[in-house]
Amino acid sequence: MLRGTRLSKTGIIAILLILVFSLVLGACGNNDNASSPSASPTSPASANPSEGAKAPEELPEVKLTWYFPGSFPQPEQDKVFAEVNKIVKQKINATIDFKPIAGADYEQKMKVVTASGEPYDLAFTSNWLNNYTQNVAKGAYLPLDDLLKLYAPKSYAAIPSNFWDATRVNGQIYGYINYQISARTPEIAIPKALAEKYGFDINSVGGKLSADTMNLLEPYFDAVKKDNPQKYVSAPLFGIQDMFGFENIAGINVPGAVNYNDDTLTVMNQFESDEFKKFVAALRDWNAKGYMNSKERIAKKTDEWTDAKAGKWMMSIGGAYKPGGDVLSSVLGGEAYVTAPASVPHLTTGGIIATMHAISRTSKNPERATMLLELLNTDVELYNLLNFGIKDDHFKLNDDGLMVAGPNQQGYNPQAPWMFASNFLAYVQEGMPKTVWEDTINLNEAAEPSKLLGFSFDAEPVKAEIGKTSAVYDEYYRGIELGVTSEEKYNEFLKKMKTAGSDLIVAEMQKQIDAWKATK
Structure with missing residues (x-):
């Protein structure tokens, strides 16, 4: 979530060999007037196919x-x-x-x-x-x-x-x-010093978070806030939706998702789902309990590294859990973190x-x-x-x-x-396992593949509706993720989504998924 990992020279060679071997086993010019991907740009092959073979000086x-x-x-x-x-x-x-x-x-x-x-x-x-x-x-x-x-x-x-x-x-x-x-589940990250001081074992909640279990984190929040009222929870909407049990089809700000366990691949508006509403209610409750410092943060479009470096985060939920992600000593001005996966990783198109x-x-x-x-x-x-x-x-x-x-x-x-x-x-950072990239590839390969893996949505038929619904999302998302959006205000958000065309987007997604599924 917070830090990329780094690789030694020996590790690079090994990884490249692994990648090529696994691939074997698994076996443009300009058009400024184009307005859609169906337009026909000049073929780069016919434009200058020899350029890639030339020496730099040529x-x-x-x-x-x-x-x-x-x-x-x-x-x-x-x-x-x-x-x-x-x-x-x-x-x-x-x-x-x-x-x-x-x-x-x-x-x-x-x-x-x-x-x-x-x-x-x-x-x-x-x-x-x-x-x-x-x-x-x-x-x-x-x-x-x-x-x-x-x-x-x-x-x-x-x-x-x-x-x-x-x-x-x-x-x-x-x-x-x-x-x-690419195997995605949000990462839970806590400053190591806080985890040790308050006796919080991050592995006790690893893989267990969902819209119904966010209360598992509250004993830790209560203990930290009592002594550190300036610290807060960072849980940006763009980083947490994977743990709700569904896969977004066209992005976190666009209506349309399918539940990981749904063999019928039925598309829903994730913002209307029980899971999303429960999580929004949890954020509202966290704000009421003082975990969010919403008054200080509401003027910002997103949480910034400056707050993290200033030691204001007591927990971050988001990004992608990955091997070696707990070696974060240089990210936040020398403050080390401990990490755990929020839920079960899935390999998804997203x-x-x-x-x-x-x-x-x-x-x-x-x-x-x-x-x-x-x-x-x-x-x-x-x-x-x-x-x-x-x-x-x-x-x-x-x-x-x-x-x-x-x-x-x-x-x-x-x-x-x-x-x-x-x-x-990347070079492997001191403190990370030397096998971090092999471990990452293994995690990608071991992750449960989404039933939609390989499906790509063509947004062209509903691009106007996507633009309008994205604008609605931009208007409301910050208040939602800070817990300041009331239930009434959230219902207003959903109503504006419908007016902007969310139902048409969901219907188009379903149409394309059904056609894709028929070819499998």
């Missing part, structure tokens, strides 16, 4: 514009980005115009960028931020099938084919997967598409943008530089090849390795 120099979210700006980001560009220039004769955006502002910024038709090359996209299916429906992204085969063959082959299938809309790939933990990049349909250099994705996902030095800064300054490797804090760690520490590229290129 390629014309280009500048690529890249939008991404995170804890930005960082104090020394320009220094790090300059070093990144030295490598990118040497390897593919390109430089990057970095466009880092603070996480709370990224959604709105990308809506403006997309609506304006601004030329850019790469952007982070997912089912919870800069919504993937909505942007595909708008025609914002290029299909990547041919581009990946020509200009990113190594990283394309390293990711299982069923993962790529999860990204497909109308049979085409529009999102490049940042390969990492988990796979939770961290991706897309190439804009306005890109003037889609081939080189794909080559950059290949480089980011295969070059160990580049990946760790971008994620963790300059070696021997922002981080160091100890005698065992494990990552430790550098003398200037807080000069660059964006804490978003899940966002930049494949997490399997």
